[in-house]
Amino acid sequence: MRKTVNWTATVLLLLGCTAIFFPLYMAVMIAFKQPAEMTNDILGALALPADWSLSNFAEAMRVTDFWHSFGNSLLLTVSTVLLAIFLHGLAGFAIGRSVGSSRIYTVIYLYIVSGMFVPFAILMMPLVKQTAQLGMANRLGVVALYTVFFMPLNLMLYKGYLTNIPLALEEAARVDGAGTWKTYWSVVFPIMKPMHATVAVLTAMSTWNDVMTPLVILSGTGQNTLPLAQLNFQTQFGTNYNLAFASYLLALIPILLFYLVCQKQILNGVVNGAVK
Amino acid sequence: MKQSRGAKDRKRTFLLITIPVVALFFCFNTLPLIRGFLYSFTNFKGYGSYDWVGLRNYADLFGDLRVGKSYRFTFQYAVVSTILTNILSLLLALGLSARIKGKSILRGIYFIPNVLGGLVVGYIFSFFFTYVLPAAGRALGIGFLSSSFLSSTSKAWIAIVIVGCWQATALNTIIYIAGLQTVPEEVYEAGAIDGAGGWKRFWSLTFPLIIPFFSINLVLCMKNFLMVFDQIIALTRGGPSQSTESISYLIYNNGMSGGQFGFQSANAFLFFVVIVTISVFQMRITGRKEEQL
Structure with missing residues (x-):
């Protein structure tokens, strides 16, 4: 046909x-x-x-202190992604490899994954108090919160990926005399590369576009992320919509470029994250 | 024995990894949930001293008109948007899976709204609804459009539905496309848009095969729409006269700066129970449907 x-x-x-x-x-x-x-x-x-x-763009950059917010967004996103790959990957390995044989690990796994049912809005008020008390009402606190907030999904993704990888490779490394820690970094971590890409893409996009967390944690610290800057400078734009829209575009351009460059990984990552 | 020493090392390493991870998760997820629950029994304003008030916040919650209004708005918004988004994205996914020209470019284009931040998208649409749409309405002589949606208590929610769907359709479409890829080509080609016969075959052949993806989309959509926040803060800030105040926005607004820390903690906990109930209920229903097939 x-x-x-x-x-x-x-x-x-x-x-x-x-x-x-x-x-x-x-x-x-x-x-x-x-x-x-x-x-x-x-x-x-x-x-x-x-x-x-380009005068509106130059003016918008000056008014909203663009490079400062951009730097903050980049810093928060990159640190969160690196921490997620490091910590959630390890957690996926330790918990995922133990779930079948140990009841305690099964409980721990379900405990963390059930965190997906707890949206940020519900934890927002106590978290603001808690981060303030711990002296973490700053960028470090935001990264810590993201690391915890994305843990359920990422743990599930890593664990799901590992179930399809045979234990034989790890056993071979062990026979060669490598300890568990070394085996992880030399054998398991490289094998999980496709999942690292998925985790990186999902974590990066959620972090980059998030408004609520920086809004409640960073307010009053003088630190802005790109979305937060749009919110905080809204009154300053007044009725100068041309300036405001130049600023909106500046906020959209980085993620659009990222999408253009990594389109394939992003589409794969998003489907993996939703379907797994 | 070498073997057992290896197993011991493995167990110890796993434990050394798991303990800090669980501690971190407990500290910033479970602990605040418990603390929020405890705050919900107080009259804490967010500052200063406070007293225990027992279940009074919960009793007040059910009589509070503003809270009732925010639940009504949030659910109306979530249900309507979920239905619209799923219809739109299923149509798009069918189109994007058919034998079309420029398939990958079109797929790429239709995903763009998903990568853009909700807040900035909200601001762009805010201008559209405030100035462009009414101007178009006046030019075309359509009375319904000639005043801003955002300043009308009866129409503002429609604007938020439009923006919500514009963004959410992108993700659902990609998930449906992934679903259609699991269907043998002959089946969905028959189901593609080519007349009534095709539609019938779609409902009887293709759709049953992608029900798992349908349920994923329903759960994802419903949950995300119930949490709506960015679009609200960008488009209406809950107005006009609190007609578009979502639950998340109410918790943020009154709990963080309105002196209702204790009361909104009760609201947050109620919302948590609602979210868990809905998620469990949805998974049960969709799970059963899959079994029937």
Whole structure:
């Protein structure tokens, strides 16, 4: 049978793309315009700007202290991802390899995984008190909270991945005289590489876009993440929507670039995270 | 004996890894949950001294109009958005799994909303609903659209549904696509959009095969929508006149700065019970459906 292209579906899907691109198109148009160009009709928002000047972006960077927030977001995301791969990988190994033979480990596994039922909004108030008491109402505290918050899903992912890996390799390493710790780093850790990618992608995207945790933990410390900066500078933008939209675009560009570069890993990671 | 020494080393290492991990998890997950539960029996304002008030917060919770309103809004929003998102993403997934041109580029495009942060997306849509949509309504003479959705108590929730679906459809679509890949090609090709016969075959052949993915999507969607926060803070801040106050937003707003730390702790705990009940219930139902097949 000759394979024919389904043109109806192709055309419908192409038309549907306008729903995805329209808000982004509008954002770009407004970000490049000057306040005087913003008339009250639809064209005020959607027409092309008179000239493509980057001045709004430069001003938005200055007003919101862009590099500072960007640096914070990057620092929080990278530290959380590294810690997740290190700690959740080890936990997945220790707990995952013991669940079958030990009842205590089964209980521990279920205990941690059931943490998925506890959304941040429920823990928010006591956590704010607790981090303040521990002197952790800062970036370190946020990373610690993320490490705990993503633990249930990541542990489940690592454990699930390990069940398909035969014990024989670890036993071979043991016969060669390697201890468990060394076996993990030289044999198990490299094998889990596809899962590290999934964990990294899921953790990075959730951390990068998260608003609530930095909002309640970092408020009053003068530290902003990129989303938090948009929230905190909202009043300062006032009715200068052009400045505001330049700032929104600046906040979206890093994650869009990340998506462009790692699209395959992101799509795989997201499906793995949801389906496993 | 070498073998047993190896086994001993393995056990000890596992224990040395597990203990700190469990301690960390307990400290920042279970402990705050317990502390929140204890706070829910106090009249703590968030500062200063406080007294135990027994079950009064819980009794007040059920008579509180604002809390009742936030539960009604949150559930209405979550149910409507879950249904809309699943219909849209199932259609998109079918289209994106058919024999189309530029398949991988189109799939990539439809996933974009998922990678963007909810807050900034909310701000962009906020401008759209405040200025662009009413301007379009006036130009086209459609009265329904000519005033801002966001300043109307009866229409603001629709705006939040639209933004929520715009973002959530991306993830659900990818999951449905993964589901359709597990279906033999001949089956879903028959189910693709080509007339009524195709639809019938879709419901009787393809859909039953992707029910596990349908249940994943329902659970994910419902849970995420019930937690709605970023879109609320960006679009309405709970307004107008508290008509779009989600439970998360109410806990944040009144608990953190409204002097209701104790009362909102009770609300948070009630919300926790609700979330667990729904998740267990959903898994039971969808689990049973899969068994029947």
